[in-house]
Amino acid sequence: MADYKINADSFTKAHIEKEASEHISTPSLTFTQDAFRRLKRNKVAMVALWILIIMILLSVLSIWISPHNPDTQHLKWNNLPPKIANFNIPGFNGHGLYQGAETDVYKASGVPNNIWFALGTDSLGRDILSRILVGTRVSLFVAFMATLFDLTIGILYGIVSGWNGGIVDNILQRIIEIISSIPNLVVVILMLLVFKPGLTSIIVAIAFTGWVTMARLIRAQTLQLRDQEFVLAAKTLGESPWKIALHHLIPNLSSTIIIQTMFTIPTAIFFEAFLSYIGIGIPAPTASLGTLLSDGQKNFRFLPYQMVYPAIVISVLMLAFNLLADGLRDAFDPRSAR
């Protein structure tokens, strides 16, 4: 090996530009973009999201395109089992119990060959599929209203309480404690003294109590945020409290808000279904998932399809919302995952 001498000439000065050392090479992602990138990686949540999108689309579209009128009664065609066109799919071929014997119920009831009910009919001859679509729409509407109250009363109440602190906070928190100590069911029953049973009383009940959890979470977070230095900086710049809430608090509360909303929705849906099921919710003839379950349950032993399909829909709906909520929580709050 040849000797290699190292001397001063062997070196050249490295030149590092100041600009280069300050360069940031990662793409600029906003927090929301980053959260959705994480959400997209979560397969379960994405499936739940698509199921929800499809369910929402179908139930909204059914206002204009519905297989049958959900309220039209065909008294002679009652309790028909599910049948899809004239394909002979087991479970959907129109066969079932008719006057104690297993036959083609459609033929026995004298239904014309071109008329079929994909999920059968109920005891008054109404199309169950159409009624499920209406019921889903009612459930989603209740969910939407619950979200609305969460986003308005809940956030405002929480921010006002947390921001002001002291005596204001004390009074507002005592009010929350009083409200949340009254069971929802009692509120609804009391509502029935004033309103007729129906969507109004359910929504008023949700408006009365539904936002409490949101308000509590927002208050706790606001208490933390208001002493953060960036909020103090905004104060020293002379920003008004409302603008601070808008520019500094709400963007930093957004993950809590989204996550809590997603957990409120299934609770509201279930609350409506429960009230309708026990008979103080949506009155007949309007369908809701709760009334469908309640009606179907009466004939469950002989005509199980009348209860099974609404049950599947409400279960899938609740499951999808819960799974999406989980996914969103992991996406918006990476530290809480695992």
Next chain:
Amino acid sequence: MADEKKEVLVSVKHLEQFFNPGKKDEVRAIQDISFDIYKGETLGLVGESGSGKTTTGRAIIRLYKPTNGEILFNGTDIAKLRNGSKDMQEFRRETQMIFQDPYASLNPRMKVKDIIAEGIDIHHLAKDNADRDAQVANLLELVGLNPDHATRYPHEFSGGQRQRIGIARALAVQPQFIIADEPISALDVSIQAQVVNLLKEIQEQRNLTYLFIAHDLSMVKYISDRIAVMHYGRLVELSTADEVYNHPLHPYTQSLLSAIPIPDPEVERRRRPVEYDASIEEDGQKRTMVEITPGHFVFAAESEIEGYKAKAASYK
């Protein structure tokens, strides 16, 4: 500093800040402190953790409502102003703060551009959007950052860069007076020097007045013209940086100075920190700030003045 006719910018008189006054958990964070800050100077405020340095800064900038006392800024009493009033907004523009934690002081959901321009928007200092962008670009350049980074989010920057963004935000409203609340204590040593030098440069360019709060004595000596020492919510000594550093009179200041590590192992091994016994203040004597030598104030009781004067004479 020898110039006696310096213009007073901020004058704090008998300032007191209590939290939860009158309750069981009352905290007397600041007890009756008075000092002046002259135009164009840097006043360093030092003291141990919990001595009320940060509270003093925040009371002066009116993040808190002072319990008692006056804060005169250019002759106006800031302590009595109502939040949101016109005079208050004017004061908010003239006085700015640089915060301690560069990670907590920038809103993670806002772009750097909007963080810096926040004050410009509040005080309507930009004619239009182009002017706003130009001002932000200038500020970024002033603090040594690349103006192309204006559309980035704070989490993409390092601690030192974030602190520069914080400085740019404070400068955006063209203030006269800046309170720097331990602006370097969250940074590592190599970055500390950069940030302190940047603050000094900007002070010269824009003729700013600083209240520099810190607990790192060597850094405070480097940047400050005068130093005030705080202990238990009280000022114990106030003089020029050299005087406090070389001729400390109050035993607490001596204790603080003796705690500075010396980067020479031989000397460091022999260094003996002087313990300060705070109980000597609890002898029931009334103490006030007394001028021992010209411009050198010490928190002392009548009976102690002679002792301090003798000590001051012994340094000569």
